[in-house]
Amino acid sequence: MGALRVALDIGGTFTDVVVYDERTGRYRAAKASTTPDDLTEGVLTALGHVVDRAGDLSFLVHGTTQGLNALLQRRGARVLLLAGAAAADTYHIARGPRTRLYDLHYRKPEPLVPLRDIVPVGGRLDASGAEIEPLDEAAVREAARRYRDEGFTAIAVAYLFSHANPVHELRTREILTEELGDGLTLSLSHEAANEWREYERTSSAVLESYIGPVVQRYLTSLTGALAERGAGAPLHVMQSSGGVITAESARRRPLQTLLSGPVGGTMAGVALAETLQRPDLICVDMGGTSFDVSLVVDGRPDIAPEARLEGLPVLMSVVDLHTIGAGGGSVAWAEAGGLRVGPRSAGADPGPACYGRGGTEPTVTDANLRLGRLDPAAFGGGIAPRADLAEAALARLGAELGLDAAAMAEGICDVANAKMAQAIRTITVSRGIEPARFTLVAFGGAGPMHSVFLARELGIGEVVVPRFPGALSAWGMLQSEIRRDFAEPYFRLDADLDGADLAGRLRAAAGRALASLDSEGVPPGARRVRAALDVRYAAQEYTLTVPLTAPDEPASPGFRRRVAERFARLHESRYGHANPGAPVEFTALRVTALGDLGRAGPERVPPAGGAPVPGRGRPVVFAGRRHPARVVAREELRAGHAFAGPAVVTEPTATTVVPPGHRVTMDSFGSLVIRREGK
Template sequence: MADLRVAVDVGGTFTDICIFDESAQRMRVTKVPSTPDNPMEAVLNGVKRANIDLSRVELFSHGTTVATNALITRRFPKSAMVTSKGFRDVIEIRDGTKDDLWDAYSDVSGPYIRRRDRFEVPERIDYAGNVISALDEDEARRVARLLKKRGVDTVAVCFINSYANASHEIRMREILAEELPEASVSTSAEVLPEIFEHNRFNTTVANAVLGPLVSGYVEELDSSLTRDGYTGELLLLHSGGGSMTSEVVKRFPVRLAASGIAAGAIAAQHVAEQCGHANAVGLDMGGTSTDISLIADGELRETNEWEVEYGHPIVFPSIEVLTIGAGGGSLAHIDIAGSLRNGPQSAGADPGPACYRRGGAEPTNTDANLWLNRLGTDLADGEMTLDRASAKTVIEEKIASPLGLDVDTAADSIIKVANANMADAVRLVSIRRGLDPRDFALIAFGGAGALHGADVARELNIPSVVVPPSPGVTSALGCLLVDIQHDLSQMFTGAADSADAEVVEQHFKELELEGRDRLRHEKVADEDAVFERGISMRYQGQWRSLQVKMGTDPDALRQAVQLFHEEHEKQYAFRQDETPVEIYQLHLKALGRTPKPSFKPSPVGNGEPGEPIEVRDVFFDGQWVPTPVYQRENLPSGAAFIGPAILNQIDSTTVIPPNSSAVIDEWFNIRIALTTEPYENVPASAAEDSTQNAL
């Protein structure tokens, strides 16, 4: 009986496994150290450690960093690019911008494919799709044979204006298949049929260089799971917040470039909705980095252009996540000006923080939390024992002595700098857009998010914090909450007021036909297929466009124009209702519904948390404070606290600081209010009595 749903999220330090037992209505989690040299090893170790019977698994979903790491390290297979004569250097010229405009010595990193591996073929199609010059097949075949002689593994075919007519790219792919049958080929018309050549070419190049790497990883993992009893499809989370089967991943591997970080944002949206927060900030703090997402009016923000490295855009719909180098393993150091810094460098999984006793010689956030007693000495349910003496030694040698501080103040300063970095990042995604953080809740998760969440919220005047039941594996949970999803687009330019609604409808029907074919290929039943339309528009004379939702009724186009005015005002603080609006592009999300966990609320108790497992001195606000420590798995829903208190569990530790209150809700989330008034009208006497008894 297939009654288990399994999600695995590979992080920089730990690999998280989340198992939902549908028949028992129970979630269990586990963590294993990541294996950066071979990520699949950690996935299989996690399955073994969790004692998962793969024959009982109905769905196996996976968020992976394989594509991201490959783009960062540039460990690519032998790659080449074939393009129209005269357009060899499009991906090197780029758009002429720089990440740091004022640094004359800083330059954008080079293209993913070197100039000597980029080849030109005579052909030309105009903007309307008319053939001006036919593809020179003799030259195309000569180039293909040259690539074979060079031993090329993967090829990106990028012809100018192929978005309007793909016939030349299709023929080039056929010639390459004849001459290099073992090589993978990506064509820009299939990967991204859009007008701007730099965005289209670079996205296609990224897809090509990732192809053999991702395909090999997915095939090997799929085979291993099947060999051990799994009979379903391996689903991989992609950047747009949906999932793809392993077969589709082989065609569009670049969509995995933000796989892992999307999972956390989806889970944050789920928790916010569960707790009744339409506006929330997701704070996913892991071992290496912190990913910050924004939920406004119940919706995750999305972007259509993003990058792993500046200057190399990947133009696919993606959940908008801001990542900064602030994690449990982030290194504290003193810069050349004598100031204390935190990150972005990280101790990673190996050697890890000094307290792991694996050779780490620099202080990290984990070392500081351990010395301040916010973090206990047992990690991952006793799998790892942390050494406070080692943490103290590196903090004293590297930070306290050089700055003339005692070790307690130095450790506290390390944490404060990390919190300030995260607070600044939250300001970037909220205040910069005219949004007030005080109107939001903070969803704190990841292995270290619950340690820092309340302090970050206090710095931003965010009134409440929510910590999910299993914060350390919440990103893995996000993999269980998504559907199979394809994002399709088609160029369609013209004035909105004179556009023929029937022609627009016909184009959407074509996109829906392609979407349905893809879903059927992934074995999605027609009744489980859902299509969501979108349309990009802009004011006449504008360059950038804005995407809004599009309905299906006869008046949908007029309604979309009105919605465009409203969204433009929200995004840019002005609207021009009298200015003509142009249609730029049509979009379609093709969704294949997948089984999801059905969570059930628990009856809320009387507010008593029971006896703590210990009371230990914890450093808060410049002094050591006796603090009760509870085992979170033993706490009933309704349990209430007046801070300070610490809640331990297998995958994380939650800190409830002084001058705050908290309660365990019916979903077993911890809801923290940054006030001494108990959260959500929990009786003050119950919370106060339980804390006093513990002390």
């Protein structure tokens, strides 16, 4: 086994890679163009930039958006849904609330399975899980025949109350395996989401089956290619929850990989919160295609038990991310005499006009290049941007709007910044959180170019640009642990709670969760477990997840009072109000098993020792004026170096732009700390 810990993050434009050498304690980062037609090719190319021999790997993890892209582009599997005959239309009836109340054109999200592909299956359980009517096994066998004859590629099974008793779903799997063999892509709702809401549980099972074949083919291809090159370390995959699992586990539970790539940046924020002693962070990741925002509060990621993707609910632990279509490749265009930027992206092929790959429409990257904020000589990914192509694209759009190329470029950046600032407000201000009390952590290939402008608009006084910002999501994956999440229904009013019974249930669930780490290769001494409860005010709909100190805490005196107080504090924080003393009820118990496979520690940079700040001069445009700016390569900076803007800091994975009125200091971990002058 080697000594290199490697993480890869596959983005829409670039595949980023970070390697940590356990022998020297040093990091390296690189990037390669993403290859949309065969992602494995881009992964292996990026890996080859930092690793000479695959046998040198001791740990390999990557984030993939294969499943998410299949959903967004609606190119997943054709799914046959087996639903209980008594509630076969649940998936299409969905929920009644209008998410956009005054939108006259609102339509419910389009389901992934049409009504004609839903098979009603007889058999019924009551709400406690007791059997009322036996499973109609003949209907299941007829569904298997239809699967063979009509070209389906995956099956989802979701029966009423299977969260209370999965016996009918388990028997259905046995029958389908008898009829169709072991290679079937099959999702049972109680395994995809063992929770009580029927529509959401069904949606989760359908979504897992829908993306399953795409994710499984990709992971099989990549693990095979790595094995051919002599890699002995198992491949791991980032989960939506911020933990990692083996590729084999991801093949079995592809739903967990849906937000695999973006959450790596949040986990990097968690590691930075500890290292930099800044517990509250707004993490912004601006890549070539999208802009992702997430929070780290009190040093922990903001994790939700449910997400909505393309309007479809999915029940799983997921880092709470807000994503918009705004990236370096976002295309600028004119509509009704006004300027629009994104969400359409030039992507990796052809890419921005300045890439010289055939793109002709101006993008955010073209705008930054025209303003002097990008250095063509320091651009990574094997690309040498051409200023003349950017100028021509901007001039064509400017002619439509009556602006020259420079004004057009600043207008594009201003519009993009406004969209991104609004995305940050959505995840902070709209939830009663004041962004000014946070530090803004900027990463992604384009994030550090825009971060100070965003902070200025939101009243945030400090921006941190960590090392390897263009590959920080990959770096964050090296800081993560193995994680397995489990949930089960538990309905009780607080007045009816039996603490000993609840503690027993939690201890049993914790034992199963810890045992699940056997397949992840985690030594017994490196395992731990967390427990939590979903709590709500009696008769309300929405719950909050309240952490417990240990699985057996409910058996201790005063538990009901303590958990009610924790719930009230969380409710106040999330919704701005609480109702102490009101009856509460419990709806689910949750346990999380965590396994430590080692992590890449922080690397300190050498001190400046009185050496002058390096750099050269170049004009850069800010607010319509050309300013003489310092341009410095980040690798030449040392801890303690400080200088005032305007400035541009270049490196292979990103560019940091510091407008006038701000000052930069490099700390001992190599992070650029940017503050407004006088603050």
